[in-house]
Amino acid sequence: xxxxxxxxxxxxxxxxxGAAGVASEAVDIVSRPVQGTHEAISGTVFGVxxxxxLGAASKPVQVMHDGISTGVYAAVRGIGxxxxxxxxxxxxxxxxxxxxxxxxxxxxxxxxxxxxxLVGDHMVALDNDLAVPMALYTSTVADEHGELPxxxxxxxxxxxxxxxRDLTHLVLFVHGLGETxxxxxxxxxxxxxxxxxxxxxxxxGATPLLLRYNSGLGIADNGAALSLLxxxxxxxxxxxxRRLDLVGHSMGxxxxxxxxxxxxxxxxxxxxxxxxxxxxxxxxxxxxxxxxVDQLATRLQRWSRSRAWAEFLDRRSxxxxxxxxxxxDTEVPLLxxxxxxxxxxxxxxxxxxxxxxxxxxxLVPVDSAGGAITDVEPLTSSHHFHLLNDPxxxxxxxxxxxxxxxxxxxxxxxxxxxx
Numbered sequence: 346x347x348x349x350x351x352x353x354x355x356x357x358x359x360x361x362x363g364a365a366g367v368a369s370e371a372v373d374i375v376s377r378p379v380q381g382t383h384e385a386i387s388g389t390v391f392g393v394x395x396x397x398x399l400g401a402a403s404k405p406v407q408v409m410h411d412g413i414s415t416g417v418y419a420a421v422r423g424i425g426x427x428x429x430x431x432x433x434x435x436x437x438x439x440x441x442x443x444x445x446x447x448x449x450x451x452x453x454x455x456x457x458x459x460x461x462x463l464v465g466d467h468m469v470a471l472d473n474d475l476a477v478p479m480a481l482y483t484s485t486v487a488d489e490h491g492e493l494p495x496x497x498x499x500x501x502x503x504x505x506x507x508x509x510r511d512l513t514h515l516v517l518f519v520h521g522l523g524e525t526x527x528x529x530x531x532x533x534x535x536x537x538x539x540x541x542x543x544x545x546x547x548x549x550g551a552t553p554l555l556l557r558y559n560s561g562l563g564i565a566d567n568g569a570a571l572s573l574l575x576x577x578x579x580x581x582x583x584x585x586x587r588r589l590d591l592v593g594h595s596m597g598x599x600x601x602x603x604x605x606x607x608x609x610x611x612x613x614x615x616x617x618x619x620x621x622x623x624x625x626x627x628x629x630x631x632x633x634x635x636x637x638v639d640q641l642a643t644r645l646q647r648w649s650r651s652r653a654w655a656e657f658l659d660r661r662s663x664x665x666x667x668x669x670x671x672x673x674d675t676e677v678p679l680l681x682x683x684x685x686x687x688x689x690x691x692x693x694x695x696x697x698x699x700x701x702x703x704x705x706x707x708l709v710p711v712d713s714a715g716g717a718i719t720d721v722e723p724l725t726s727s728h729h730f731h732l733l734n735d736p737x738x739x740x741x742x743x744x745x746x747x748x749x750x751x752x753x754x755x756x757x758x759x760x761x762x763x764x
């Protein structure tokens with residue numbers, strides 16, 4: 346990866362054209378395992394007929410059957426591709442301003458984030474316009490999030506709109522797999538409409554930023570891209586940043602670890618300002634559900650009838666594949682000079698319940714959410730997505746983020762060691 350920030354938002358980026366491409370690709374992807382299963386079953390039937398002495402009689406039938414079925418599936422895919430290209434061509438003729446970007450609404454952004462989580466790396470390889478570019482957003486008390494402009498003067502103007510915020514203290518929120526920055530607004534009724542970003546701003550005066558990224562790409566690749574993006578922000582920010590705190594949900598926490606590791610390895614300037622790293626349900630030691638899907642794909646490969654479905658499962662994104670193992674504490678150690686905190690959710694009423702770790706939050710076990718971190722707060726009777734906006738998590742965040750270095754306990758063993 347180059348040392349320059351990749352900005353994939355091309356001037357001709359057309360999300361309607363991208364959506365048409367995704368739809369046609371979906372027809373192709375789904376039809377192939379169906380065709381493979383069909384062919385495996387028919388092959389078994391004609392094989393039995395040959396073994397009972399009817400091979401000669403069934404041969405013409407098999408040739409005709411195979412020709413028709415192959416033609417039908419090819420036609421289905423062809424129609425899908427033609428329809429996709431037709432819609433894409435029509436969308437390309439539209440002038441800027443004649444259509445609203447799909448990601449311009451929270452619903453469209455959420456749907457696009459989910460698609461990118463499933464096959465985002467495939468979309469990038471196809472140069473699909475709906476592949477989510479990595480970008481930073483501001484947070485407001487309204488429902489809208491505004492992308493930070495690239496021009497330094499425009500950025501200064503946007504920042505000036507929030508004089509109540511401490512511009513020297515930034516808090517970055519990074520979403521998880523298949524999500525966007527809008528995910529932090531889930532369950533808003535439990536927090537009077539305020540997400541964590543808005544609460545951090547109103548309660549402690551820090552300046553919150555939210556990241557949107559393609560969660561289907563490899564976690565290490567996304568981490569490196571974020572590292573470079575933060576360097577770009579560091580160089581353009583209107584004032585000197587004295588403190589940067591990082592909050593990640595699920596995959597977002599693993600991505601933050603990779604970003605810090607990349608920054609340390611390559612000497613990026615922003616990493617020295619990091620003080621707090623907070624992980625909300627991040628599978629440091631892997632996610633069993635992702636591992637089980639991996640095992641299922643391996644088992645399906647053993648039989649001809651299901652091999653096409655194994656190939657279908659193997660098309661899941663690099664980001665999902667990376668969740669199987671999590672992050673190695675040896676290869677990607679916790680940032681040494683920062684303090685590390687985590688919240689681990691569990692479906693049981695107590696984190697000490699015999700089933701607490703087995704069930705976890707339905708996606709991440711309690712021990713994986715804690716990993717090597719010693720300061721871990723439980724969130725009981727809750728699932729994985731409650732972590733995005735919960736009153737108890739609000740309080741933990743404010744407690745961790747409001748603490749200044751000079752106010753910390755003097756008897757800490759080593760302020761440079763991860764906790």
